[in-house]
Every structure is written in C-alpha cells, then in structure tokens.
Amino acid sequence: MPPAAATNLGYTPPDGGWGWAIVVGAFISIGFSYAFPKSLTIYFKDIQEYFAVSYSEIAWVSSVMLASMYAAGPVSSILVNRYGSRPVVMVGGVLVSTGMVLASFGTAIIHLYLCIGVIGGFGLAFNLQPALTIIGTYFQVKRPLANGLAMTGSPVVLFTLAPLNQFLLDSFGWRGSFLILGGIVLNCCVAGSLMRPVNKKALKKPEKTEPPECNGGAAEEAATVDTITQSDNLTEENQKESKSQGCVNRFIDISLFKHRGFLIYLIGNVVMFFGFFAPVVFLAPCAKHKGIDEYSAAFLLSIFALADMFIRPTTGFIGNTKWIRPRIQYFFSFAVSYNGVCHLLFPLASEYTGLVVYAVFFGFAFGMLSALLFEVLMDLVGAHRFSSAVGLVTIIECGPVLLGPPLSGALVDIFGDYKYMYYACGVFMLVPGIFFFIMHYFNYRRLDKERGQIVAVDVRTCEEAVELKTNPDDKAAHDTDE
Template identity: 85%
Template structure:
C-alpha cells in the first residue's frame, strides 16, 4: 500500500470497518443509477406500439432520464453538503419508485417523459452523487479500491435487471412490470440506510489545523506532493472555500486540475456511450443473428464486471497511486484505439474480440472516472466538483448517441460512427497525458516552494527564540555581597 497522506478532511478516514458496509450500499445505489435507464429499453417495443410513436420518440425516455440524472448533480451536491448522503439517497429511492408507479398509469408518451425521464432521472441523481461522495469520507489510502468495487455495481445490476425485466415483461406486461420495478428500486433506501456518517472525532488527524464551517472540517494546509494534497492557494490561486460557499463551491472553476478534468471529459463523453449502444445493431448490420448480437453485450458486461475492481486494486498500488492521472489518461486513450480498430474486426469472432477489449477499456475508465476527480480536488470539495461536472456533461451524454446515429444515417455504414467515437476518446486521452504532465510538474514546484517557506519560517522562529532568551539573560544581574 502507498503511505497514507493528508486527507484534507481534518480527521483520519478509517479506511475500513463500517466503510465496507458503505461501499456495499454505494454498490447498490450506483448500480441502479447507471443500469436502470439501460434496462428499461426492453419495454420500448411494446410501449412504442401501444402509444403509436416512432423509435426516436420512445428512445428519448432513457435519454431524458440519463440527462436528468446528470443535470440533477448540483441539486444533489447542495443537499449532500447540507444534510449528508444518507437522507438524500433514501429520498432518491422514493422518487424513482414514485416515478415508476406513476408511469405505469401513463396515457401518453409525454407522461413517460415527465415521470420516468424527469422525476426518475432526478431520483437517480440523488442516488449516484451521494454514494460517490461518502466513499471519500471513509477511505483515503484504500480509496481507489473502494471506488472500483462500488462502480462494479453498474455491470452487476445491469446483468441482473436485463433478464429480470424480460421475465417481468413476459409475465405482467410493461404496466405491471413498472409497478414491480418501483418496489425493487426501493432497495436504494436500504442502501442509503447503510451510509452512516463517519465518526470524525474517533481518530483526529495529527498535526492538522482545521477550521469549522457549518460543521464541516476544512484543512488549512497539506504536506504531500500528490495532485490533491497541496494548498488550495497553490492549486487555484485563491483561498479555500469560505462559509459563504456552503452550498456549492464555484471557486473550482479557478482550480487548475478541475479545469483539465472538465475540458477533457466534455469531449470524451461525446464518444463514451455510443459504441456500447450501437454494438448490437452494428453486429446485425453485418448479418449476425440477433441472439448472437445480444450475446456481445453479455460478453462486454462480464468483462466490465471484473475489470472495475481489478482497476481499483491496480490504482491503489504504490507505483500507480502517486500518478493515477496518467493511468486514467491511458484508459481513455485505450478506449479511443479500440474504437478506431473496431471496423477492422472480421466476422463474429472479430466482434467478440472487440467486445472483450471494449469491456476492458470501458471498465477501466468507469472505475477511475470519479477517483481521479477526487484525487485532483480533494475529498472535502468532491461533492461540489461532481455536481458541477455532471451538469456540464449532461449535454454530451444527451447528444453523443444521437449524433453518432446521425453518422450511420448519412453514410449508411457503422464504421464512421466508430471512427468518430475513437477520435472523441483518443484526443482527450492525449490531452490528459500532456496537461497532467505539466500539472504534476507545477505541483512538484509548488511543493518545493512550500517546503522552502516552511524552512525559512522555522529558521526565523528559532532566531527570534534565541534573541528573546539572550535578552532575558542580559537583564538578569546576579546579586553580590557588599
């Protein structure tokens, strides 16, 4: 394990204990957040026929839900900063349940947009962001591993919900299935109940000078050269967030590492989801039967399921952890290369090989996506950071698949879609490599300057102490006999 460093929290995270129960709760909450919009596509064909709408109109149900989940990030951040993760996740579970129950009585496609898309999407936002935030309060040394295990919830829940939804659809139709799914998603409330706030008084962090702002300890100084462990003055050019920033920290837009992450991710998300969405249609386009095409997604999900915790373990090693941003840059670039080479895959065997490598690439990025953000801004600012990032990423998440589909409509061939997605992933991957090289270099320089200032301050303090003692000795005159 790498040595524990200052956590910017004002206390030492337990890195275990009840934290593993919290990881299990986050596993469930994150799993439903990412898997639920994808799993609902099983019902689309019957709903499309029932309401007599086009495929593009019915496809907006999942798109609006996913976009609402990202757009609800800042609201979720404000609530988490004010009330903590536990109540927010439980409210989110109730919202998604309510959305599914109301949708089961839907009479128009607009009704589904509002219920599933908007209400359900915001409920998923209340499940996702608090689950990511609370892991940073319980873990520091083992945080990459904990994040990797929690993010594994997405492929596990998806692989469970897909066959379950098919069974419910065959047995009860889409209306009855929505009622049952509403009760199933209440498990998020159980997951939220596990997210007990960390006991900050149990193990105070040594030599940490902290100030209180609305009950949240914010460390004033830090002392290691990691990307998130320098002073906020060095990182952003401004002081740490004050009490006026209690709701959401907009000073992050002056934070160098945060801006690097944000710019790269906005470009990356235009090509992140589309290759997965169009994998089965691409296989059918090549003349592969629909069951074999669907099996490609199963292969992808299986590989994704195992690579996420493995990525967390690798990211937690002594070699990778101090420069984990390079690991993330490699994962993004690797995604781009996979997509660029996909059109060269020959026949079904070639697509199986691509599905395996796509699962590796997608799982690596997913496992590191929020860990590297926490590494850049620190755990105490992560809640605000992820809220700001998700609302900005809402646009690429919503527009990426439709734009990719438009390329298929224009050229009549899927290979141009994969070329475009490859470029959208490879360019930000190279951007991350270059910018993080200069960012790490700058951080090392700032660390050396901070150490030099500390040495000079200590030297002057010693001089003043010597002068003060000398002055006292000079004033002391020994008594002599007359």
C-alpha cells in the same frame, strides 16, 4: 493542484470497519445509477415499433435519463452537504420507482421522456453523488480500491438486468416489465439505509501544540498559512465580497473554477461524454440490426458487463499501488484513449464472434474508465471539496450526455449503418485521451515545482524560528525595533 494525499479532513478516516458496509451500499446505489439506463435499451425495439418512432427519437429515453441524472448533480450535492447521504439516497430510490411505475401507463413517447427520463433521472442523481461522496469520508489510503469495488456495482447490476429484462419483456411486455422494475429499484432505499455518517468526533485528530517539523511541512498546511496571511490583508470591500462568496460556497464551491486540475478534468470530460454512453446504448440494437436474435443480442450486454465487472476492482487495486497512485491521472488518460481505439476498430466486427470480442475489449476499456472517473477527480480536488466538484461537473456534462446518444442515433438514421456512429464515438474518446496525457504532463511538472518552492519556504521559516529560539536576545532586539 493540491495532492489528495495531503488533504486535511480534520479527522483520520477509518479506512475500513463500517466503511466496507458503506462500499456495499454504494455498490448497489451506483450499480442502479449507471446500469439502469443501459439495461432499458432491451425494450427500445418494441417501444420503437409500438410508438412508431425513429432511432434518434427512442435514443432520447436513455439520453434524457442520463442527462437528468447529471443535471441534478448540484441539487444532489447541496442536499448531501445539508442532510447527509443516507436520506438523499433513499429519496432517490423512491423517485426512480415512481418514474418507472408512471411510465408503464404511458400513451406517447413524450410520457417516457418525462417519467423515465426526468423523474427517474433525478432519482438516479440522488443515488449517485451521495454514494460517491460518502466513500471519501470513510477512506483515504484505500480510497482507490474502495472506489473501484463500489463502481463494480454497475457491471454486476447490468449483468443481472440484461437477461432479466429480456425475460420480463417476453413474459409481461414492456408495460408489465416497467412495473416490476419499479419494485426492484426500491433496493436503493436499502442501500441508503447502510450509509451511516462517519463519526468525525471519535476520529478527530488531536490538536498539535508543537510546531510542525521543518522537514515535514505539507503542501496543504502551507496553503492554509498563505490563506490566513492573505485574509489579514483584505480590504473592507474584499471582505464583503468574500462574505457573499462564502454564502454561495456554503452550498456549492464555485471557487473550483479557479482550480487548474479541475479545469483540465472538466474540459476533457465535456468532449469525452459525447462518445461515452452511445456505444453501450446501441450495442444490442446494432446486433439486432445485423440479424442476430434478441437473446444473443442481449447476451452481448452480459458479456460486456462481465468484462466490466472483472476489470473495475482490478483497476482499483492497480490504482492503489505505490507506482500508479502518485501519477494516477496518466492511468486515467490511458483508459480514455483505450476506449477510443476500441470504437474505431468496431467496424472490423462483422459477425457475432467479432461482436463478442468487441464486447470483451470494450468492457475492459469502459470498466477501467468508470473505476477511475471519480477517483481522479477526488485526487485533484480532495475529499472535502469532492461533493461540490461532482455537482459542478455533472451539471456541465449533462449537455454532451443529453446530446450524445440522439446525435449518434441520427448518424444511424442518415447512413443506415452503425459503423459511422462508432467512428464518431471513437474520435470523441481518443482526442480527450491525448489531451489528458499532454495537459497532465505539464500539470505534474508545475505541481512538482510548486511543492519544491513550498518546501524551500518551510525550511527557511523553520531555520529562522530555530535561530530566534536559540538567540532570545536577538528576538528581544527584533521586537524592540518593530
């Protein structure tokens, strides 16, 4: 698991300047990507009554949208690698707007699945991945802080959309609201216009003519040397196989499936995402089920978003400190476990006051996890492989993202109570949290051992180089012997 700090991008990221405009664009783009499916839950009860469908059937609207957003990850990654972030984000904004406008004319629930779920979901994918990827090209030292600020867009947009959607629903109905939302989401095109590619030539690192110092060998440089050495020893058959893999890796890096840290992240996330979105999707419907009025139920989402809004930049700031950054995976493990504990304690919230307390603590938990979700992946694989890593992760995660809310809705249909759904989500979050703690403990130990071996090899190589340089006669004799 190579450390992200040693990633050699070939240039020095500016860590500021136009990068903060990039953060603003990512703030808007990521905000709509994550908040939009959650905010649409305000319309669920009216749509459910209009089409006479069950809880699990209406839950498929947000579920298909989120699953499409994740399933389109590899497509988005390929387009970003080919054309850059700016045009992909702008196309994504147009797609989401088109999906919402078409959904306003829907005559069956299947139309909402296709328009909001599939078309809108693909548009959100074209907003999410490019925004996450371009931050890694502008920031390295301040990257956790930049990611935390950009991820704050989700609660800010949700905090705004939750009461706005309730107002639009009361004023124009769900059809008119979808038309208006189709126009609002075009702001993603404005966000995409800010995403100017980084000028790598102007920031290119000067080539070193001197060999690296003996006490300053980086892990990635040693890995590069090992790669070159191995490539010299390839047989003709292996070289052909390497060329074919290179054609695939030009679009998306499948060699990540051999990356230890990536596999740990992927396994834990697949389980985690079964319980990640459902508690947010059913928060307002659960409050209405308990007899709470519609505006108070919608206000729970605003409270949740306010807590989420506060904790995300705070998490980014904490994650950027010298105490947390070297072991940021533990911080992520705590955030996952904290979410699980919140859901397991949800049944204690029997009245509106309890739901408000739950919304606050869940907002903190969800915000911590969301602020770290992609930062820890970039920490594991490095910024140069992050676009491919996001694409591979999201296409695999689309299964639990798709099935999570409908399965949770089925539990509500079976038991007639939301607490069993929250119990299940708590287990799905707590188990991977414990898994992350254990696996990263052994992974960090393994990484420290590998770093020690690399340093020892570098020191020995440098000592031999110094010895040959100080004894040219020995070097000549050595060359003659060869």
